[in-house]
Amino acid sequence: MNNFPDYLKPNNRDQFTYIKNNMYLELLRKDIYIHILNEDENSYFDIDTWNRKHLKNDLSTSNFLFSNIIEELVSLGWKCKLSFNNTGLFIYSTEKPPPSCYDDEF
Numbered sequence: 001m002n003n004f005p006d007y008l009k010p011n012n013r014d015q016f017t018y019i020k021n022n023m024y025l026e027l028l029r030k031d032i033y034i035h036i037l038n039e040d041e042n043s044y045f046d047i048d049t050w051n052r053k054h055l056k057n058d059l060s061t062s063n064f065l066f067s068n069i070i071e072e073l074v075s076l077g078w079k080c081k082l083s084f085n086n087t088g089l090f091i092y093s094t095e096k097p098p099p100s101c102y103d104d105e106f
Contacts, residue, residue: 021061024054028065032073036091042098044088 007019028050035045051062066089070080073091081090083101090101 021064024061024065025068027054028069029072032069032089032091036078041090041092041094042100044083044090044101046087047082047089048087 007015012019031050032045035043047062047066051057051059055061055065070089073080077093079092079094079097081092081097081101082088083090083097088101090098092098092101
């Protein structure tokens with residue numbers, strides 16, 4: 001019995017970047033999903049820590065992932081704002097950002 005996905009085959013190497021980005025996107029969705037369910041809106045999602053843990057500070061991939069995630073959250077009705085020099089993502093439902101949110105505009 002094999003637990004790896006069928007597409008993880010040597011002949012699919014040319015698709016690995018696409019597959020990797022989708023895998024990271026799903027992981028990020030899961031982590032933000034948990035963040036939204038467990039935290040209050042005054043807490044931020046720590047982009048910097050997530051990047052170091054999963055992407056090893058690959059900023060181009062990080063920008064791609066977070067821009068997609070922010071678009072998805074906004075389409076669901078959430079407000080999003082980057083803060084702390086783009087290292088924290090606030091996700092909130094009110095018109096005004098949470099009190100601890102400042103810095104960069106989204």
